Amino acid sequence: xxxxxxxxxxxxxxxxxxxxxxxxxxxxxxxxxxxxxxxxxxxxxxxxxxxxxxxxxxxxxxxxxxxxxxxxxxxxxxxxxxxxxxxxxxxxxxxxxxxxxxxxxxxxxxxxxxxxxxxxxxxxxxxxxxxxxxxxxxxxxxxxxxxxxxxxxxxxxxxxxxxxxxxxxxxxxxxxxxxxxxxxxxxxxxxxxxxxxxxxxxxxxxxxxxxxxxxxxxxxxxxxxxxxxxxxxxxxxxxxxxxxxxxxxxxxxxxxxxxxxxxxxxxxxxxxxxxxxxxxxxxxxxxxxxxxxxxxxxxxxxxxxxxxxxxxxxxxxxxxxxx
Numbered sequence: 001x002x003x004x005x006x007x008x009x010x011x012x013x014x015x016x017x018x019x020x021x022x023x024x025x026x027x028x029x030x031x032x033x034x035x036x037x038x039x040x041x042x043x044x045x046x047x048x049x050x051x052x053x054x055x056x057x058x059x060x061x062x063x064x065x066x067x068x069x070x071x072x073x074x075x076x077x078x079x080x081x082x083x084x085x086x087x088x089x090x091x092x093x094x095x096x097x098x099x100x101x102x103x104x105x106x107x108x109x110x111x112x113x114x115x116x117x118x119x120x121x122x123x124x125x126x127x128x129x130x131x132x133x134x135x136x137x138x139x140x141x142x143x144x145x146x147x148x149x150x151x152x153x154x155x156x157x158x159x160x161x162x163x164x165x166x167x168x169x170x171x172x173x174x175x176x177x178x179x180x181x182x183x184x185x186x187x188x189x190x191x192x193x194x195x196x197x198x199x200x201x202x203x204x205x206x207x208x209x210x211x212x213x214x215x216x217x218x219x220x221x222x223x224x225x226x227x228x229x230x231x232x233x234x235x236x237x238x239x240x241x242x243x244x245x246x247x248x249x250x251x252x253x254x255x256x257x258x259x260x261x262x263x264x265x266x267x268x269x270x271x272x273x274x275x276x277x278x279x280x281x282x283x284x285x286x287x288x289x290x291x292x293x294x295x296x297x298x299x300x301x302x303x304x305x306x307x308x309x310x311x312x313x314x315x316x317x318x319x320x321x322x323x
Contacts, residue, residue: 003062004089005035005104005152008081010074011095012042015051017202018095022052026059030105035091036062040081043071075164075174078148082158091152098198099150106195107152116157116187121150121195130287131201133296134208138201145233146179146189150197157187165225172215173222176234180226206291209299213306217314224320237323238311242304245274275301 007025011018018039025037039052049065056063066080074094082090089111093099107119125139141147148164161181168174182189205211219237223230252267254260279300283293315322 003034003036003087005030005091005108006082006085006087006089007035007037007091007093007104008078008085009037009039009093009095010042010077010081011039011048012071012077013045013048014095015048018048019051019055021093021095021097021099022055022059022061022063024098024101026061027101028099028104029101030108032061034108035104036064036086038064038066038081038085040077041065041067042073042077043068072166073169073174074148074171075168076166079163079166082153082155082163085155088155089152090155090158092148092150093197094149094199096199096202097149098200100196100198103150103195103197106192110190110192110195111152111154114188115154116160117154118157118182118187118189119152119192119195120146120189121152121197122193123147123150124196124198126198126200130289131285132204132292133282133286134204135201136286138199141199144175146182147175148178149199150195152192152195157182160185160187167221168218170215170218173218177222177225180222180229180233183229184226206295207299210302210306213303213310216307216310217317219311220314220320220322221318223322224318238304238308241274241278242307245271245278245304246308248274278304 009018009021009025022037022039028035039048041048044067049067052063052065064084066084068076068080078092089107091104091107103121106121110119111117123141123144125142127135127139131139141149161178164174165177168177179189216238219234222234248267248271250267252264252269252271255263255265255267279296282296282300286292311322
């Protein structure tokens with residue numbers, strides 16, 4: 001029997017999270033014969049393939065496993081998934097998400113057989129009493145207009161928008177890119193609050209915010225494609241204080257090289273004050289543990305340089321004025 005709904009789950013070397021997600025998908029209240037699950041690995045990964053196939057045998061669920069030939073990012077993995085799907089309605093979530101038991105039923109109840117329709121569900125991000133800066137930033141997913149960790153689209157809508165832009169090779173801005181094409185193609189975008197996924201924050205390595213800055217280059221790509229929508233709905237660029245921190249540091253360094261005590265003290269003094277203010281802002285409403293405070297101090301000194309670098313790199317790479 002051909003399924004009505006195809007659930008696409010991109011993943012890569014996170015077998016424990018994937019199995020947790022698959023268990024939640026097996027607990028859906030909708031009839032099991034009505035949906036299939038397509039797991040797509042972002043590159044060859046025998047361990048994940050064995051885990052998915054083993055879980056399929058144990059659960060008896062309709063699960064397929066695919067993998068990209070090389071690592072290309074979640075956008076490419078989602079494209080492979082829906083292009084191999086059998087259902088007319090495609091539901092997307094991520095391996096680190098836990099769909100509510102009524103998730104698919106809620107989307108199915110809202111879908112009335114429309115040729116073109118995109119639906120967006122609600123995301124819940126549980127936080128500890130004293131979250132880290134990384135955890136607090138992750139909680140912004142709850143207020144995002146549209147994220148691919150919780151959405152459903154008709155096949156026709158995906159064909160019309162040409163799916164997900166695979167130039168977004170990391171999990172950043174590919175959601176907005178798809179949303180903006182939905183808007184420009186005048187495809188109905190419906191909010192379904194009853195379709196819930198829980199998105200726990202994954203444990204992060206020390207200094208994770210340093211590595212996150214690389215994603216900033218995709219802001220330039222999104223801006224190049226949709227300048228008006230970017231300005232009205234995102235508008236995010238490296239903030240003024242980042243440039244002030246960089247210029248103050250350069251001034252202090254210049255004073256050191258030129259032997260100017262005034263310039264050295266003024267430059268590095270302003271730099272220290274601006275970094276302290278930035279650190280204090282990031283610590284507001286977050287954990288005050290020694291480890292977290294030390295992380296905020298160290299990363300706050302580096303983030304402005306890396307953020308501006310990756311923003312300028314994106315502007316150069318995608319040939320767009322984005323400063």
